[in-house]
Amino acid sequence: MGTAMEQLKQWIEEGKRIVFFGGAGVSTESNIPDFRSVDGLYHQQYAYPPETILSHTFYIRKPEEFFRFYRNKMLFPDAQPNRAHKALAKLEAEGKLSAVITQNIDGLHQKAGSKKVLELHGSVLRNYCERCGEFYTLEDIMKMEGIPTCHCGGRIKPDVVLYEEGLDQGILREAIYEISHADMLIVGGTSLVVYPAAGLIDYYKGNKLVLINKDTTARDSVADLIVTGKIGEILGTICGIE
Numbered sequence: 001m002g003t004a005m006e007q008l009k010q011w012i013e014e015g016k017r018i019v020f021f022g023g024a025g026v027s028t029e030s031n032i033p034d035f036r037s038v039d040g041l042y043h044q045q046y047a048y049p050p051e052t053i054l055s056h057t058f059y060i061r062k063p064e065e066f067f068r069f070y071r072n073k074m075l076f077p078d079a080q081p082n083r084a085h086k087a088l089a090k091l092e093a094e095g096k097l098s099a100v101i102t103q104n105i106d107g108l109h110q111k112a113g114s115k116k117v118l119e120l121h122g123s124v125l126r127n128y129c130e131r132c133g134e135f136y137t138l139e140d141i142m143k144m145e146g147i148p149t150c151h152c153g154g155r156i157k158p159d160v161v162l163y164e165e166g167l168d169q170g171i172l173r174e175a176i177y178e179i180s181h182a183d184m185l186i187v188g189g190t191s192l193v194v195y196p197a198a199g200l201i202d203y204y205k206g207n208k209l210v211l212i213n214k215d216t217t218a219r220d221s222v223a224d225l226i227v228t229g230k231i232g233e234i235l236g237t238i239c240g241i242e
């Protein structure tokens with residue numbers, strides 16, 4: 001184990017109120033591509049960049065194309081939690097971790113057993129009719145083709161935050177509370193370029209801010225410790241997850 005890994009292990013052992021803040025990189029080891037890595041969505045060719053397709057304007061103006069992209073690139077119904085998700089669930093069960101805050105929309109933290117998960121960008125597992133409010137599961141959406149439509153005729157919208165849409169203020173408040181009360185903040189698998197989510201780390205007041213990433217991030221200069229590598233391998237090894 002390298003020095004950075006050993007330091008992280010020691011801090012996790014000492015931690016009583018750890019908060020984890022993660023992004024798409026937490027799920028790449030579950031075979032869900034992120035946006036900005038070389039094999040991520042931004043490096044694949046589409047008629048429009050993913051940020052445009054996943055915007056509120058595009059969703060309203062070109063719903064067929066939106067849902068074609070969404071169904072092909074955002075839905076991974078068979079994905080399973082990896083060692084990172086399992087390690088975080090274990091730390092919570094041991095009473096050391098108070099919350100997972102995620103930008104991911106895949107539901108894998110809950111599937112791994114995490115209870116307190118603050119989903120800043122929503123979840124593909126929840127879908128609501130825009131007209132009557134009826135709830136639909138991901139399985140319901142998978143059974144439909146093209147634009148998912150409610151029995152009332154309304155369009156069904158995934159409960160995910162699109163570009164141009166605001167974050168849920170209640171969830172944001174809870175995330176700020178958890179981060180500002182944390183004795184250790186582990187930030188993993190996020191490029192820290194998508195705001196307002198990326199700005200959340202500024203609410204941390206302690207001296208154990210750890211960044212885990214396989215690459216450099218936009219905020220490396222503020223970290224107390226940087227651990228470079230795959231997050232599933234790193235947290236899995238430290239927490240004893242096979």
Ligand code: NAD
Nearest residue numbers: 023024025034035036104105106189190191213214230231
């Ligand atoms: P991003 O694609 O901008 O950045 C991912 C980061 O994770 C990169 O810095 C990359 O170097 C790193 N990374 C990739 N695999 C890693 C691994 N195995 N170990 C350690 N680091 C790894 O993603 P983001 O910052 O989360 O922001 C993009 C937005 O995309 C988010 O808001 C999120 O809603 C959305 N998104 C979600 C999913 C998902 O739910 N799984 C997938 C793609 C995008």
